[in-house]
Amino acid sequence: MRADLPVRDPAPRLDRMTPPVRIGVQLQPQHADYAQIRDAVRRSEDLGVDVVFNWDHFFPLTGGPDGKHFECWTMLGAWAEQTSRVEIGALVTCNSYRNPELLADMARTVDHISGGRLVLGIGAGWFEKDYDQFGYEFGTPGTRIAELAAALPRIKARWAASNPVPTRDIPVLVGGGGERKTLRVVAEHADVWHAFGDAATIRRKSAILDEHGAAVGRDTASLVERSAAVSSPPEVAAADLLDAGVTLFTVGLSGPDYDLSLAQRWVAWRDARA
Known part of the structure; x- marks a missing residue:
């Protein structure tokens, strides 16, 4: 980080009733040389x-399916040394690819x-090509979610x-929107829920998450931060997502250029609110 720029304190964790609004970027490790990712x-x-994410896949998800790609956790170790302020993580790690105790020690x-x-x-996994090419058992959505539910207590x-x-108590972000099983895992184990869908969908699923929270004796309304990907500028998307409870907004970026212009608009919006 350049010395002439002001240093922001790391974003506070979920020890407040209302989490602060935060902005993330997901630097998808595809179609780029590592020097471009590092830059x-x-x-x-x-x-x-506030947060820089990658993802946990072995092949590109968009663009040429056999394009350049790099592994998630090796990269996070390098990012940990390169950065000084931002939180870092995968959006998200696939639970199937590593023994839970090994993943815990890596983390x-x-x-x-x-x-x-x-x-x-962390999530249950879904990209079948990863499983097939690297020799993992794909199973079914049900078995993968059950394995995720069993892994999280082992990790902790x-x-x-x-x-x-x-x-510190490492924050656990769980991604997924399955209303009967995945949201139950979120209610039991997560500090952050990464949701998918529009604001109306997130609002409805958020209410279901809170029902699961009540069933397991956890106040998910105040203890679980809501997170979502954004692909539109804040003047288009922010108001509805805020109303749905989202406070972590993440812009996804693919290589090789990693154009940060949309993320810059979200950061400006965050700072204007403050």
Whole structure:
């Protein structure tokens, strides 16, 4: 990060009834050389975003299916050293690709490297090509969600048993919108829920999440931050998403150029609100 830019404090975690509005970017690690990805991370932190995400796949999801691509967690270790302020994480890690105890130790290590800035974004997995090409059992949506539900307590138990333990309670972000199973996992385990769909869909599913929270004895309305991807400028999308409860807005960017102009508009909107 350039020395002539003001340093923003890391975004506060979910110890407040209303989380602050935050802006993220997802730097999709596809169709780019790593030098271009590293430069996009630098530019994102200089711009003032709060969180920089990648994703956990082995092949591009858009554009040429056999284009350039890089692995998620190796990259997060490098980002932890490169950055000094932003939170970092995957949007999201696929639970199927790593033993839960191994993933917990990877996350703990990146947490320490970064000085306590890792977010563990995690989901059940869905991209069949990854599974087939790397030899994982694809199963069914039901089995993958059940495996995610079983993995999260194991991850937290491994953190508690580690030496040293993580620098903080690592925030867990769970992505997905399945109303009967996935949102139950969110209610039981997550600090952040990454939702999919328009504002009306997020509002409806958010209410279902809170019903699951009541069933498991957890006040998800105040304890679980709502997150969503945005592809429109804030003057178009912000009001409805805010009304739906979203406070973490993430702009997805693909290589090779990683154009941050839309993210810049969201950062300006966040700062104008403050």
